[in-house]
Amino acid sequence: MQNILLFIFTLFAYFVKAITGFGNTLVMGSLFSFVTSNRFTTPIDLIFSIPTNIYIVWKERKNLSVKIVLPLSLMLLAGIIPGTFLLKVGTDWILKSILGIIIVGLGVEMLTRKSNENKVSKTNPAALIVIGVLSGVLAGLYGIGALLVSYIIRTTDNKGQFRANICCVFLVDNVFRFFLYLFTGILNKEILHTAIILAPAVLIGMMIGVKVDAKMKEDNVKKSVITLLIISGTVLFIKSFFNH
Template sequence: MMHIFLFISVLAAYFVKAITGFGNTLVMGSLFAFIMPNALITPIDLVLGMPTNIYIAWRERKNISLKVVIPLALMLLIGIIPGTFILKMGGEGLLKSIFGVVVAGIGIEMLIRNTKKSEVKKSNPALLIMIGLSSGVLAGLYGIGALLVAYIGRITPNKNQFRANICCVFLVENIFRFILYGYTGLLNKQILSLVLILSPAVILGMMMGIKVDKYVSEVTMRKAIIVLLIISGIVLFLKNILIN
């Protein structure tokens, strides 16, 4: 029964990933948290998600902007190191809750602002550094890229450019985190065996999502991003303040 639950959770997570370019960690992590610790969830999500980021980045390669990807990726990598060691030590509850409030707040701000396609914001260096470093800590701890999602959503005009840049940044982060997790012992035989079992769910979820994506408009895509950000923040907060 446990493997069936995990399989369905992964299928749903990567159905969302295929459409939005992110959200797999939110869906999978929230459901997996009922039956396993974060120290297992994050590495599993990393290994499952890396091939999908390669695929989406390649598929949308014409829409990748190095001006967006390179500075965000650099800041992200710097933040991943402390985040990974906090995950290793297990002292992440309060930090996760604080980030939950921030992420939900960003989603609500996007909802209130209701940005149109023509109102794309310019990249702000100070904001980029803050978001990049914070996202790195979050990625090291939980593989969460919600702050990056919000930022890239503000500076890209359409869903293809959004998916291309977010998945390209995620891919750089994935490779670095894969090496770091291996070094710190967070990747082990238990993780890899579960990845093998759950890989078919990733493929099936991606195939379903790609077919549905043809019918998803820019407006629907933006609403989905906002909803996922708000839910992500609320889940992070509730799990660590009200439950723990």
């Protein structure tokens, strides 16, 4: 029964991934937590994130922006090592609760922002450092990149640009964390075995998502991203604060 539930959860997570360019970690983290631990979920999602991000980056390669990807990737890498260390020794419910509040706040702010306020400075070094390093810590600890999502959605004009840049930054994170998880022993035989079982769910979810995405309007995709941020932040806060 557990494997059936994990299969369904994984399929839905990568259906969302195909449409929004992210969200797989948010969905898997929330749903998997009902039947398994965060130390089990994060590395499994990492294994699947690498090929799916490669696919989306290649598909949207004409929309890539080095000015967005390079600085965020460097800051992200700077935060991954301490985040992974925290994952190895244990998790912090206070950090999760605060993150949940931040994600909800960002989602609400993006939802209520007027169209002419939809851009922020692409070269603000302070914003890049804070968002990048904090996102790296959270990526290493929970595999969560919601802060990066909130930044890149402001600096891109359409869903192609958004998906290309967010998935490219995530890919850099994925490759680095893969070897780091191997080195620290977080990736093990049990996780690899489960990943093999769930792999077909990733393929099915991505295939369905790509077909649905082709029929979705640009504005609906952006609203889906924002809604997912708000829901995930709320779930993360409730679970962390009340179940610590």
